[in-house]
Amino acid sequence: MKTKITLARPFRVVAILLSSALLLSACSLFPRSKDVQPDKPLRSLSTAYDYQLLGADLKPLRLRSLVKQLASRDVIFIGEWHDNHASHLLQMRLLERLYTEAQKSGRELVLSMEMFNRDRQAVLNRYLKNEVGERRLINDAEAWSNYIGSYRPLVEFARENQIPVLAANAPSAMVHCIGRLGKNYIDQLDAAEKPLLAKQPFADVLGYKSKFVREMGGSAHVPENQLDNSYLAQLARDNTMAETIVAAKDAKPNLLVVHINGSFHSEDFLGTAGAVRERRPEFSIAVVTPLARDRLDSLSQTQRHDGEFYYLANPAPAEFVDESYRKQVIGKMFTDARLGADSCQKPSHTLTF
Secondary structure (H helix, E strand, C coil): CECCCCCCECCECCCCCCCHHHHHHHHHHCCCCHHHCCCCCCCCCCCCCCEEEECCCCCECCHHHHHHHHCCCCEEEEEECCCCHHHHHHHHHHHHHHHHHHHHCCCCEEEEEEEEEHHHHHHHHHHHCCCCCHHHHHHHCCCCCCHHHHCHHHHHHHHHCCCCEEEEECCHHHHHHHHHHCHHHHHHCCCCCHHHCCCCCCCCCCCHHHHHHHHCCCCCCCCHHHHHHHHHHHHHHHHHHHHHHHHHHHHCCCCEEEEEEEHHHCHHHCHHHHHHHHHCCCCCEEEEEEECHHHHHHCCHHHCCCCEEEEEECCCCCCCCCHHHHHHHHHHHHHHHHHCHHHHCCCCCECCC
């Protein structure tokens, strides 16, 4: 019996759904907007599609200047807010231009995505080869609910230009069960399932857990073991994506990997970005991170990293204005995970390939 589970990400508790037709139209037309003008004061971001690029020094940056600084890297992480129109528009613009630069320099580019899991690579490959239609891709690859509006433009660009796409993430069911049962869950995986996780799924990056706990709003309202298991699930995702990226680069050293993920997985060179750096410190890595204006004002010199670029964007409306309700929702998430732990026991829990 197949268990289909969606794991709540630490930086978004509730489900997300974007306006698909509007965003697709914006991405496919590649409109030229005012956000790429250099050497001007920070402007207001009047629409959901507006963004302003910033260098590591937080000064405004042209899009072509950013592309020039990114093009020679080994791995580029383009962080997003999953429910943000500006994030997806910028990702499409960067992918198009980085592909052009890679062609000029004789490099192959590969698109790596958090949004597809390793156990769905086969159907993703079939779609890229025009062997199945989009509905088959969405259903069999368990595409995210906002696929059409947010990720279709990236995948279609890859398909049209014969760019490989890596289903980089760990299977959702596995991650979910790690979050419920902890690291001992992987002991029950069989020989076919174990390769779908990183060989070292729980390798940590210094400073990441404290950030994770802060993002979850502290641990006072959540049992410690549940918070620990949730963090292990996060590590399983990060390490699996990192291992996928490293394997691609090791196979083709001249490869340019463009990886798309939620910003929590790469900002401050933590998460997946940190896991890649731990595995291959010699790689030249760049990170592109979304920022809300209020965080820009408080971002100190010590919080900036060489190779991390930023873009200002309008965040989604606040999920919570009532702190007690936020804690209630997060607490319920952990309670539901605990109550559903039985579904992760063999033989009822199996993966479908």
